[in-house]
Amino acid sequence: MAIPASSKSSCPSAETLWGAIVLMVAYGVVPFVGSDYLLDAVLTPFLALALAAVGLNVLTGYTGQVSLGSAAFLAVGAYAAYNLHLRIPSLPLLIDLVLAGGIAAAVGILFGLPSLRLRGFYLAVSTLTAQFFVQWALTKFGWFSNDNPSGVIDAPVLTIAGISFTNAAERYVFSLTIVVISTLLTLRLLRSQSGRNFIAVRDHEVAAKVIGVPLLRTKLLAFGISSFLIGVAGVLWAFAYLRTVEPAGFNLDRSFQILFIIIIIGGLGSLRGSFIGAAFIVVFPLLLSRVGAALLGSVFDSGILEMSQRIVIGALIIGFLIAEPRGLIALWDRTWSTLWSARRTAAPTCSLTQRSLQ
Amino acid sequence: MFDYQFFIEVLIGGLLSGVMYSLVAIGFVLIYKASGVLNFAQGAMLLFAALTFVSLVERGASLPAALVATLATMIVLGLAIERTVLRPLVNQPPITLFMATLGLSYVIEGAAQLLWGTQVHGLDIGISDTFEVAGVLISRFDLFAAAVAGSLVAVFALFFRYTRTGLSFRAVADDQFAALAVGLRLPRVWAAVWTVAGIVALVGGLLWGARLGVQFSLSLVVLKALPVLVLGGFDSILGAIVGGLVVGAIEKLAEVYVGPSFGGGIETWVAYVAALALLLIRPSGLFGKKLVERV
Amino acid sequence: MEGGQVAGIATGAAALGLEDDSPDKHVRHARQERGKAIVSRAEPVTLQSPVLGLSNISLGFGGVAALRDVDLQVAGAEIRAVIGPNGAGKSSLLNVVSGLYCPDQGEVWFGEHSFREVPTSKLAAHGVARTFQNLALFKGFSVFDNVLMGLAHRVRAGFLRQIVGSPLARRIEAENRSAAKEIIGFLYLDHVQDSLAGTLPYGVQKRVELARALVGRPKLLLLDEPFAGVTLTEKQELSHYVRKARDSFGATVVLIEHDIGLVMGLSDRVAVLDHGRKIADGTPEEVRADPAVIDAYLGDHGNDMEFAI
Numbered sequence: 001m002a003i004p005a006s007s008k009s010s011c012p013s014a015e016t017l018w019g020a021i022v023l024m025v026a027y028g029v030v031p032f033v034g035s036d037y038l039l040d041a042v043l044t045p046f047l048a049l050a051l052a053a054v055g056l057n058v059l060t061g062y063t064g065q066v067s068l069g070s071a072a073f074l075a076v077g078a079y080a081a082y083n084l085h086l087r088i089p090s091l092p093l094l095i096d097l098v099l100a101g102g103i104a105a106a107v108g109i110l111f112g113l114p115s116l117r118l119r120g121f122y123l124a125v126s127t128l129t130a131q132f133f134v135q136w137a138l139t140k141f142g143w144f145s146n147d148n149p150s151g152v153i154d155a156p157v158l159t160i161a162g163i164s165f166t167n168a169a170e171r172y173v174f175s176l177t178i179v180v181i182s183t184l185l186t187l188r189l190l191r192s193q194s195g196r197n198f199i200a201v202r203d204h205e206v207a208a209k210v211i212g213v214p215l216l217r218t219k220l221l222a223f224g225i226s227s228f229l230i231g232v233a234g235v236l237w238a239f240a241y242l243r244t245v246e247p248a249g250f251n252l253d254r255s256f257q258i259l260f261i262i263i264i265i266g267g268l269g270s271l272r273g274s275f276i277g278a279a280f281i282v283v284f285p286l287l288l289s290r291v292g293a294a295l296l297g298s299v300f301d302s303g304i305l306e307m308s309q310r311i312v313i314g315a316l317i318i319g320f321l322i323a324e325p326r327g328l329i330a331l332w333d334r335t336w337s338t339l340w341s342a343r344r345t346a347a348p349t350c351s352l353t354q355r356s357l358q
Numbered sequence: 359m360f361d362y363q364f365f366i367e368v369l370i371g372g373l374l375s376g377v378m379y380s381l382v383a384i385g386f387v388l389i390y391k392a393s394g395v396l397n398f399a400q401g402a403m404l405l406f407a408a409l410t411f412v413s414l415v416e417r418g419a420s421l422p423a424a425l426v427a428t429l430a431t432m433i434v435l436g437l438a439i440e441r442t443v444l445r446p447l448v449n450q451p452p453i454t455l456f457m458a459t460l461g462l463s464y465v466i467e468g469a470a471q472l473l474w475g476t477q478v479h480g481l482d483i484g485i486s487d488t489f490e491v492a493g494v495l496i497s498r499f500d501l502f503a504a505a506v507a508g509s510l511v512a513v514f515a516l517f518f519r520y521t522r523t524g525l526s527f528r529a530v531a532d533d534q535f536a537a538l539a540v541g542l543r544l545p546r547v548w549a550a551v552w553t554v555a556g557i558v559a560l561v562g563g564l565l566w567g568a569r570l571g572v573q574f575s576l577s578l579v580v581l582k583a584l585p586v587l588v589l590g591g592f593d594s595i596l597g598a599i600v601g602g603l604v605v606g607a608i609e610k611l612a613e614v615y616v617g618p619s620f621g622g623g624i625e626t627w628v629a630y631v632a633a634l635a636l637l638l639i640r641p642s643g644l645f646g647k648k649l650v651e652r653v
Numbered sequence: 654m655e656g657g658q659v660a661g662i663a664t665g666a667a668a669l670g671l672e673d674d675s676p677d678k679h680v681r682h683a684r685q686e687r688g689k690a691i692v693s694r695a696e697p698v699t700l701q702s703p704v705l706g707l708s709n710i711s712l713g714f715g716g717v718a719a720l721r722d723v724d725l726q727v728a729g730a731e732i733r734a735v736i737g738p739n740g741a742g743k744s745s746l747l748n749v750v751s752g753l754y755c756p757d758q759g760e761v762w763f764g765e766h767s768f769r770e771v772p773t774s775k776l777a778a779h780g781v782a783r784t785f786q787n788l789a790l791f792k793g794f795s796v797f798d799n800v801l802m803g804l805a806h807r808v809r810a811g812f813l814r815q816i817v818g819s820p821l822a823r824r825i826e827a828e829n830r831s832a833a834k835e836i837i838g839f840l841y842l843d844h845v846q847d848s849l850a851g852t853l854p855y856g857v858q859k860r861v862e863l864a865r866a867l868v869g870r871p872k873l874l875l876l877d878e879p880f881a882g883v884t885l886t887e888k889q890e891l892s893h894y895v896r897k898a899r900d901s902f903g904a905t906v907v908l909i910e911h912d913i914g915l916v917m918g919l920s921d922r923v924a925v926l927d928h929g930r931k932i933a934d935g936t937p938e939e940v941r942a943d944p945a946v947i948d949a950y951l952g953d954h955g956n957d958m959e960f961a962i
Binding site: 060066114117118119120121122124125126128129132133135136139140252256259260263264303304307308309310311313314315316317318321322325 | 457460461466471587631637
């Protein structure tokens, strides 16, 4: 299991520096040079999935409660924001966004109640209840989709304080801003006592209880925060990325996709990993289908290519897990630190000593 | 006036279809008990078995030949999975193993459809009519399926009670370290279990295929098996059977009596809600091992 | 440094009767240890109202009685040992006190408050802390954060205040950090405070767990086999820290132990459990002379007792 950043960060400078560089490029360069395809089909879904992964990581990676129902909370966020916008037009979009997250959090806390008694796979399977129930309710009750027969909703124009975010670059910047703010706040939470309580519950529940960590509150807080973030990610997914969504788009495969991000690639309990994992999960299938089509498109039909893609992705999941059960990010960190410490053994920097502990 | 005869008909229909759930759930329990893996690929294996059998028959193989060939394929598949996927992941946390079986299900589903195509196949085992007992309609197919599932369970019970491998399995399921300490070879037990899981998948695949048609959605029967497992406990074969019956009955009854007031379609989640309600009373399922926490 | 360590091991071995494992010898060595303990004790034990009281505690697991009618009074600032052979019910006793097991009968008293079933989540608030037999550190945390966790119950600011860093949240965080820092210094853990707890030697981890229990300045400290599985030197170090904790903070200590030699030297009073029943209770001298105790240890299952290591 990856080690969460120490709450007593001994060298914030290096981390902050890298973060600032990434942000400068993300804001100052990408929106101007990125093609519409890159911004629309790669970066915006990447941001939404990364935020969802951050959310799931709070619950699964930090608090140790496995959830298989993330897509349900994406859907709750998306449909809540849609209805808030539709039914209370006077509310500013940002308020819609926060309230939608809040509604997702409320639903998450409700479905998180079993975590007080259940553990492991029993809890994981029980979270599937949310997955199936939410999808069913959104399809069944026309009210949620303003009586669209198949539950499809169309996103409104993103407008904040009179500024509209309509084209690809603008929607990307909108998503980026929401994701950056949410992630920073999450980071602060994780480094506070509440965040430490999460990890304590994950690492040793009995000890945490004896010390006086309020188990009930801590677990429900984890479910709430996690669902809040995933709900907000759902709003981005529906409003900034797809623009038109239906309940079927938030199926079990989507839940598994988010789980893949944090377990196979991102490593549990690593926010940085959530981002790298989300990038991978978005880019890799695009790459695979392009390469497949380019190399074999003339020989095989698209059905066969699709099946082959499924096999390759499945095999890669297995291969990655065998290569590094703690997530590819751990492999990356190890290689990185070996390379660096080989070059600079004399004066290892602070961040390197931290890494080598992992 | 409450129609008791109809109620009983629904109940029996539910119980019989519940047996089919049990059949899938048993495959899970075997592997879970022996190695702590929640094998999500069980549904994909089911699909693979049914698709292989149907395709062989369609290509002109006789029924027994197709059956033997499919059986052999499933055994090889089970052994291959154990060898290439599970063994390298020994001692990893349960969630990692679960993810691996998820990846596995992608591979198997992809491979099955790549090999045999994606079209829907019919599978007719020649039993389809219903008969009446005391005014209650009973599906002959459901009864047949229940009988097959029942005899499979009986065979396993004998196998685990009287064979060497069966005894080793029980030892491993009880305490892996103790089993290692007395010299049992875990890989051999795991291989046996995956073989058996392959056979269960074949039987389940044929029965489910006959009912739903052999197609991709067959692999989704895992989602029906999960609430059964939660109800019965992941580590109890008896639980899988009883859980299957309970889930089958609840699902059918709810569909008939509760569903209409919600506009139908509740079968996707009603089993989960029922399982959850029970779990809150008994956190390890009906028959799951209750562990006393030692600190 | 090294020489001192070797000497420490040698005296430790002597005190624990390593050279000769006849029971008489243990008793004698234990007496020597005890002599030292008396000298080092800062002030006499004040026997005011008990900090911890157990009355008529009985506990069974499916027909097997783990505890039968156990009474126990622990006075303020005393070091109280509960000893007994394997399976005597010692751990069950501690788990009843910390609310992890619910007794079939009887009551647990913390000062004036009595409980039929101790609410584990309120232990810290009642000034009770404990350690665990098989270490229960948080592996994902540094030593410092592990110790800091011992103050989790003091954080009253809600999570939103913690995120935005309200004055209350900041003040509590700062107080807790300095308290953690202090206890880390007290137990000489400064040099490892940034290491991951799970990577340290077992004996050091035990000390970290002690620090986590002590950081909240508990009135009552429960130690579950604090000396199990550590080296002789570490045993002596740990027993020194336990005494130091009592002397400096006035903590009342209840400890469960196999290692009778160490316990006799460290404790003010000793209770002996056998087959779930309390068979003796008193000063180490009294207990040692008690025929029932001698019977229990040297009788039918005398071999269960681990005299050393």
